[in-house]
Amino acid sequence: MKEKILYFTDEIHEEFSGISRKPFAVDGNYKYERGSIWNACSFILYNIIMKPIAFLYMKLRFHFKIINKKMLKQCRRSGYFLYANHTNVPADGFMPSLICFPKRVYVLVNSLNLSVWGTRNFMAMIGAIPIPTQYSGMRNFRRKLHNTILNGNVIMIYPEAHIWPYYTKIRPFPSVSFTYPVLEKKPVFTFTVTYQKGKWRTHIKVYVDGPFYPEDTLSMKESVESLRSKAYEAMNMRSKYSTYEKIKYVRKEN
Numbered sequence: 652m653k654e655k656i657l658y659f660t661d662e663i664h665e666e667f668s669g670i671s672r673k674p675f676a677v678d679g680n681y682k683y684e685r686g687s688i689w690n691a692c693s694f695i696l697y698n699i700i701m702k703p704i705a706f707l708y709m710k711l712r713f714h715f716k717i718i719n720k721k722m723l724k725q726c727r728r729s730g731y732f733l734y735a736n737h738t739n740v741p742a743d744g745f746m747p748s749l750i751c752f753p754k755r756v757y758v759l760v761n762s763l764n765l766s767v768w769g770t771r772n773f774m775a776m777i778g779a780i781p782i783p784t785q786y787s788g789m790r791n792f793r794r795k796l797h798n799t800i801l802n803g804n805v806i807m808i809y810p811e812a813h814i815w816p817y818y819t820k821i822r823p824f825p826s827v828s829f830t831y832p833v834l835e836k837k838p839v840f841t842f843t844v845t846y847q848k849g850k851w852r853t854h855i856k857v858y859v860d861g862p863f864y865p866e867d868t869l870s871m872k873e874s875v876e877s878l879r880s881k882a883y884e885a886m887n888m889r890s891k892y893s894t895y896e897k898i899k900y901v902r903k904e905n
Contacts, residue, residue, distance in 0.1 A: 657815075658903040662822045668740055668814035675771075677762045679787030683780065683795035693776040697748070697755065701777050705745035713742065713855040717750055722859050723840060727754075730800035731862065732832040734882050735842045736890070737809040738818050739855075742844075746857060747807040750842055757799050758807040759828070780806075800835050810882075817846055817853070818900060819893035821886045826879035833874045838862035841882050843889035846897060853897055860885040 659665050685693075709715035723731075733751065737743055747756040757778040765771045765781050780799075783792050799806055808831075810824035821843075832839050840861035847854040863881040865874045 655897070656899045656901055658901050660903050663824070664813065665815075666813040667816060673763075674784070675762045675765055675781075676785065677765075677781045677783045677788050677792075678785040679791065681781070681783070681788055681791065683791045684798070689776070693778075696773075696776050697778060702748055702752075705748055709742065709745055709749060709855070713853060714849055715746070715749070716854075716856045717842075717859065718856055719859040720750065722861055723751065725862055726838055726840075728803065729837070730803050730835075731805060731838045731840055732800075732835075733805050733807045733840050733842065734810055734828075734886075735807070735857075736818070736821055736844050736886055737811045737814050738844050739816060740814060742855065743809065743814070746842070746844070746855075747805070750857065750859065751805045754803070754805050756805045756807050759809075761812070796831060797835065800837055806831070810879075815900065817897040819846060819890060819896050821883065821890050824879075824883070826875050829875045829878040829882070830871075832878060833865040833871060836865060838864050839878055839882060841885045841889075843886045843892075845890065845893040846895045847893070848895035848897075853895065856892065858889040858892065860889065 657667055733747060733756070735743075735746075744758070747758065755778070757780050760774075760779045760781055762781045762784050764779055765774050780792070780795060783789050796806060808828050810828050811822045812824070815822065829839070838861065840859060840863075842857045842859045845856050845858065847856060863878055863885075866877055867874075869877060
């Protein structure tokens, strides 16, 4: 098979998912919290429909394996934040619910993920929490995060933000998303997606690490940077377990 090569110039901002969407405004009018009927439909869709689909897809398509899942038991009675590398569509949407089972997982997403009107409610029901595009939406957004964690759920964050399919390294990512666990005083776990070549298909193994806790002895900024460093180091270490580069990424020189 001919090797596929993608050329890049910017590790932080370039996107290779191939998905194009129109901007969608998330402001003070966006409803993060819904009523009891909505919540009941969300429960059925997430647990009875989507979770079995996720399990079957990941097992059949990627021979999916989770390494070190037992680490999550340390926080089985409380909510926590989960971070990972962003390298696959739709696997990145399926893996968190399998890794964190039986906990409910909510995923922070760019508002573009909810821009398609026909799928907007569907995405929200299965746990997508859009990041506000306007300051007026921040209050409701922060309340949603607080209530989600308070109820013992998991908030999933892909700090790299942009999808690079089958990329086997960890791209540089900013520390801003680690502000949330510091504000909520909750632990952080990471899982790192690695790729191996199977006989008939690409295999995925994910490695779970943590928990990493915010440090009360540090300032807010220092604690955020410390959490980011711990998460990045753990993911960078685990990324070396990838043994197959399905797509080769080459830096384009000026």
